[in-house]
Amino acid sequence: MGFTPYGEYWRQMRKVCNMGLLGATRVKSLHPTMEQEVSKLVAQTRAAAAAAGPINLSVVLFDLGSCVNSRVVLGMSAVRQEQVGLFFSLTKQLMKALGGFSLVDMFPSSDLLRRLTGAHAELKKLHAAVDAILETIISDHEAKRSSAAMNDEEEEEDQDLVDFLLNLKENKDLGFPFTNVEIKSVIFDILMAGTNTWNAVIEWALSEMLKNPRIMKKAQDEVRQLVFNGKGDIVDEACINQLHYLQLVVTETLRLHPSGPLNVPRENQETVVIQGYRIPAKTKVIFNSWAIGRDPNHWTDPETFYPERFLNTCTDYKGLHFQFIPFGAGRRMCPGVHYGTTIAKLVLANLLYHFDWELANGVKPQDLDMEERLGLDLRRKNDLVIIPIPYHHQAA
Numbered sequence: 001m002g003f004t005p006y007g008e009y010w011r012q013m014r015k016v017c018n019m020g021l022l023g024a025t026r027v028k029s030l031h032p033t034m035e036q037e038v039s040k041l042v043a044q045t046r047a048a049a050a051a052a053g054p055i056n057l058s059v060v061l062f063d064l065g066s067c068v069n070s071r072v073v074l075g076m077s078a079v080r081q082e083q084v085g086l087f088f089s090l091t092k093q094l095m096k097a098l099g100g101f102s103l104v105d106m107f108p109s110s111d112l113l114r115r116l117t118g119a120h121a122e123l124k125k126l127h128a129a130v131d132a133i134l135e136t137i138i139s140d141h142e143a144k145r146s147s148a149a150m151n152d153e154e155e156e157e158d159q160d161l162v163d164f165l166l167n168l169k170e171n172k173d174l175g176f177p178f179t180n181v182e183i184k185s186v187i188f189d190i191l192m193a194g195t196n197t198w199n200a201v202i203e204w205a206l207s208e209m210l211k212n213p214r215i216m217k218k219a220q221d222e223v224r225q226l227v228f229n230g231k232g233d234i235v236d237e238a239c240i241n242q243l244h245y246l247q248l249v250v251t252e253t254l255r256l257h258p259s260g261p262l263n264v265p266r267e268n269q270e271t272v273v274i275q276g277y278r279i280p281a282k283t284k285v286i287f288n289s290w291a292i293g294r295d296p297n298h299w300t301d302p303e304t305f306y307p308e309r310f311l312n313t314c315t316d317y318k319g320l321h322f323q324f325i326p327f328g329a330g331r332r333m334c335p336g337v338h339y340g341t342t343i344a345k346l347v348l349a350n351l352l353y354h355f356d357w358e359l360a361n362g363v364k365p366q367d368l369d370m371e372e373r374l375g376l377d378l379r380r381k382n383d384l385v386i387i388p389i390p391y392h393h394q395a396a
C-alpha cells in the first residue's frame, strides 16, 4: 500500500488496514498482547541484570519489534515464527536495496541504466523470495482454518490479522476484488512498517536520555510517582496517557530522529509550481523530514534534545504542522501513528520504571556516539550497549 499510486485501489486497501489493525478500537484490543510482550522484556532484562552484564538494547528492541508484530499479524505457530524469521532477514536486504539514491534515480527513464546497474534484478529476486514466504504463511493459515472448521473449533479470539484478511476474501462483500495478492500486500506493509519504526524511536529516546541525565531522571520520576502501586507491576496502557513528560520525550525524539527520514517517496499527479519551481507531473518527490525537523528557520537551537520545547505549544506530529512531519501529512500520512506511539510509550515507560541505566565500558554520557546508519530507516550505526540496574521502589 505504501507505494501504491493514489486512487480507488489505494483507498480500499487503506480502509482494510484500518479495519484490520490500525484503527483506534483494534489497537485497543491489542493492548493485552503488547503488555504480555513488554512484561517478557522486563523479565528478560531483570535476568540479564542479575548476571551483572551489559545488554545490547538495539538487538533486544529489534527482536521485540519482530515478536510483537508477528504475534499481532500472524499468531504464534512454529511454521509462522520460522517464516517470519526468514522474512525479517530478507527485509533487511530489501531496506538496503531501496534506501538512498542510485544512478537510476537520476535517470529514471533509462531502462539501459536499470539493467546495467542490476538494481532491478536484485529487487526482483528479493521480491520472489518474500512472496514465497507470504504464500507459505497464507497456506498455513488456510490449512489451520479448514482443520478447525472440520472440527468446529475456531475461536474468535484466536484470530490474527491474516485470519481477518482471509475472512474478507471469503465473504466477498468488500465491493472490490480481494485476493491473495491484496492479502500479501497488507501483511508485507504491516510487517515492514510496523517493525523498524517504533522500536527505533525507543532506541533513540533512550540514547538521548542517556546523554542527558537530567531528562532521564525527570522522565523516571514521572513514571515512578504515577505508577507505583506497591506491587512493582508492569506499567500498563491506562497509565501511559497520563505520562505527559514522556509524551514530550517521544515527540522530541521524532523531531530529531524520524524513523523514516525521507518519508515514503511520492509522485505528483499533476504539474505544479511551488515558489517558482516547476515540478512536472509524475516526478518522484522526496520529503526530507529529518532536515525539516532540524531547520533553524523553524526551530530554536535545533540540534539540542530539549523535550520542554513542546510545552505550551500546539505543534505536534499529527500532520498539521509542516515544520514537523515524522509521520508525513495529508491523505498518505502514516496510518500507524496511534499504534506506533502507543507501543513506543508503553515500552519506554516500563524500561524507565523498572531500571536505572548506565553506559557500558565506562563511556561518559557526553561521549555516547549518536552516529546514524545510512538507509531507508533511521537506526543507530553502532548498537546501544547498556547496563540495566533493577529499581526497587522504597515505600515512604
Ligand code: HEM
Pocket: 001, 002, 003, 004, 014, 017, 022, 189, 190, 193, 194, 195, 197, 198, 201, 258, 259, 260, 263, 264, 266, 325, 326, 327, 328, 329, 330, 331, 332, 333, 334, 335, 336, 337, 339, 340, 341
Ligand atoms: C513511530 C513509528 C512510525 C513512523 C515514524 C512512521 C512514519 C511513516 C511515514 C513518514 C510514512 C509516509 C507518509 C507520507 O507519505 O506522507 C508512513 C506510511 C505508512 N506507515 Fe508508518 N510510521 C510508523 C509506524 C507505523 C506502524 C507501526 C505501521 C503499521 C503497523 C505503519 C504503517 C504505515 C503504512 C501502511 C504506510 C503507508 C500509508 C499510505 O501510503 O497510505 N507505520 N509511515
